[in-house]
Amino acid sequence: MTDREEELDAPNPLLVWERPEPERRPAPAPLSRERIVQAAIELADSEGLASVSLRKVAAQLGSGPMRLYGYIATKEELLDLMVDAVYGEMIAEGPFEGTWQDTLRTMAHRMRGAAHRHAWLTELLSGRPLRGPNAMTYSEAALAALGSQKGFEDIAVTLQTLKTVTAYVVGALLDEASERHAIQASGMTQEEWQLATYPYLQRVLATGRFPNIARIVEEVEHPSQAEEFERGLRIILDGVAARMKR
Amino acid sequence: MTDREEELDAPNPLLVWERPEPERRPAPAPLSRERIVQAAIELADSEGLASVSLRKVAAQLGSGPMRLYGYIATKEELLDLMVDAVYGEMIAEGPFEGTWQDTLRTMAHRMRGAAHRHAWLTELLSGRPLRGPNAMTYSEAALAALGSQKGFEDIAVTLQTLKTVTAYVVGALLDEASERHAIQASGMTQEEWQLATYPYLQRVLATGRFPNIARIVEEVEHPSQAEEFERGLRIILDGVAARMKR
DNA sequence: GATCGCAGCGATACGGTGTATCGATGAAAT
DNA sequence: ATTTCATCGATACACCGTATCGCTGCGATC
Incomplete structure (x- = not known):
């Protein structure tokens, strides 16, 4: 593909006039610590702990990574929550x-x-x-x-x-x-x-x-x-x- | 500092003619798995395991990170060697x-x-x-x-x-x-x-x-x-x- | 003693990470 | 209807492990 063709396909985004406005933001999916932790656990279960990254967890929830920082201060805290969730499972098994x-x-x-x-x-x-x-x-x-x-x-x-x-x-x-x-x-x-x-x-x-x-x-x-x-x-x-x- | 001044200090590196040749490479310090592992252990002891990165270990040995890959295939292998070195210490404590x-x-x-x-x-x-x-x-x-x-x-x-x-x-x-x-x-x-x-x-x-x-x-x-x-x-x-x- | 080949070195690059910053946004409050 | 404000996400930064590859200096060869 030549430069010429490229210009026809995608107008130069440097000029404001030709750039489309951003689409309206969709109402963000509601989030909660629980949903975040559950997503992280699912990811860890299926792909391994190594692939639990804030980016992937956020993606699974349809949000950007930074949004998670409203719920946790640190990735370490997310891991803490995951562990505690498992203790929750163990409690649920009965007295x-x-x-x-x-x-x-x-x-x-x-x-x-x-x-x-x-x-x-x-x-x-x-x-x-x-x-x-x-x-x-x-x-x-x-x-x-x-x-x-x-x-x-x-x-x-x-x-x-x-x-x-x-x-x-x-x-x-x-x-x-x-x-x-x-x-x-x-x-x-x-x-x-x-x-x-x-x-x-x-x-x-x-x-x-x-x-x-x-x-x-x-x-x-x-x-x-x-x-x-x-x-x-x-x-x-x-x-x-x-x-x-x- | 203005652009003008900057130009005086540091000649534009884009032009070959004005760029100095690279200094002769110093003879690289001799390296060995043992030295690498020792450096990594010292780093881990003093700065914590988290700051054991191939870059820092290599820097401590006066080399680039990639040089280490002649001795280990993976960071994981370095960690294996560190553990085994500690077993060496334990052996040395006697029968x-x-x-x-x-x-x-x-x-x-x-x-x-x-x-x-x-x-x-x-x-x-x-x-x-x-x-x-x-x-x-x-x-x-x-x-x-x-x-x-x-x-x-x-x-x-x-x-x-x-x-x-x-x-x-x-x-x-x-x-x-x-x-x-x-x-x-x-x-x-x-x-x-x-x-x-x-x-x-x-x-x-x-x-x-x-x-x-x-x-x-x-x-x-x-x-x-x-x-x-x-x-x-x-x-x-x-x-x-x-x-x-x- | 000059030449060559080649092992090994490191500059560069890539795709990833956690997270700081901050303008933009949309919903709630007035 | 307007303003306020919490919150979102784009962008950026520093750092990571490691693949690639041209270059370098050393040892072997002629």
């Missing part, structure tokens, strides 16, 4: 019931469920103090359920227990997530990735410097992630029980 | 000795020490499978030390134990780090931050919806982070001991 073991198990499994529904959760959970209303409500419910059980009269003990179990759960979920992440980041399927990784592993193990790791790779029948999580959780709960007997 | 409790304690405390020396470690630890040589050496040493103890004849049990303890440690360290992060991100000192946060907390607690949390804030004498970590660790080790008795 805690049964023994203290039941309560702790329920907590652990709900968190695991949430982390599986929202693969980005663990990454956000790390390094974010829980001050949102849903997180507080959830913690309060857990404290209340535990506190009513024999052996948990001292609220300091209850808190310590809760923190320890939570630490395990978060750590275990991060571990579960790490492999998934590496695979997903490489853009391969799990099999492709294992196939691509296997030769390196074999080469390293062939050096003989890692006999125990080699045994694990060769001999150990790996339990499912769910089973592994469960076994760890049993260890923790045994520990809590042991502590209570003093 | 594992004593009972299986001693070994697990040592592991936990070394990791905690590393996380305190390098505040960014926990963030990187999350979601990064450990395939680096130092990480593998460290794991191998831990497996060997544990495996020689009574009760750990089954390597699957050893592995499960290691994973569980590690999960707790990582989770606990993340929890420790989260508050520090929030404070540091706000750019306040700890006292300023507590002062700024306190009114909100009081207002929320005044609603009466969080009686247990209120009790914790008001009644519980908070142990130091070190003590809290230790208590949790004791719970975990008790759990391991309990599991072994079957």
Whole structure:
């Protein structure tokens, strides 16, 4: 296309006289923190946390990125809201019931469920103090359920227990997530990735410097992630029980 | 300064004739992965992980950002190398000795020490499978030390134990780090931050919806982070001991 | 000792990010 | 009907990771 043709198609926009006026602004779609957070969560669920940008979230809501700053002061705040929304989901799953073991198990499994529904959760959970209303409500419910059980009269003990179990759960979920992440980041399927990784592993193990790791790779029948999580959780709960007997 | 003056100072660079030739390139400083990683770690230690950018790391080494791509393929790889370097530090602290409790304690405390020396470690630890040589050496040493103890004849049990303890440690360290992060991100000192946060907390607690949390804030004498970590660790080790008795 | 080839370097560029600024706008208030 | 004003979005800025590619200086070759 020549310059000449271009001029015919698109009149030179430098001159006001020939430029059309902007179209009337359509009434902007109503917005709310909730809608913003929901859009962000959908984006994170389907495209990964990395592609949650204010521009994309805003686009999904049919607005410019700057409009979001009426509702949040910072992207970090949006992430905070996303996490708290997930705590909301966990609350909605119902109250805690049964023994203290039941309560702790329920907590652990709900968190695991949430982390599986929202693969980005663990990454956000790390390094974010829980001050949102849903997180507080959830913690309060857990404290209340535990506190009513024999052996948990001292609220300091209850808190310590809760923190320890939570630490395990978060750590275990991060571990579960790490492999998934590496695979997903490489853009391969799990099999492709294992196939691509296997030769390196074999080469390293062939050096003989890692006999125990080699045994694990060769001999150990790996339990499912769910089973592994469960076994760890049993260890923790045994520990809590042991502590209570003093 | 007028245009005229400017012209006198800086000759129009559009004309080749008046433009000076580029100065001879200085011999580039020798580079290596190790130097790159060290520079990145220093930057992360002093300015925070967020300000580790390839541009800044390269600048610190007196080179352009693109030169780094001869040594790494991706920023992610640099982060992997940083983590593995920290495992190197942990290895250098010496072998594992004593009972299986001693070994697990040592592991936990070394990791905690590393996380305190390098505040960014926990963030990187999350979601990064450990395939680096130092990480593998460290794991191998831990497996060997544990495996020689009574009760750990089954390597699957050893592995499960290691994973569980590690999960707790990582989770606990993340929890420790989260508050520090929030404070540091706000750019306040700890006292300023507590002062700024306190009114909100009081207002929320005044609603009466969080009686247990209120009790914790008001009644519980908070142990130091070190003590809290230790208590949790004791719970975990008790759990391991309990599991072994079957 | 001169020449050449080539690995490796860095200038430049691209598409993306979070967010500050500020004129324009449309709805609410008068 | 007019004015006010909160709010929206276009634009801009600094910075990011990284693809591209011409240039440079060094080591190998003749």
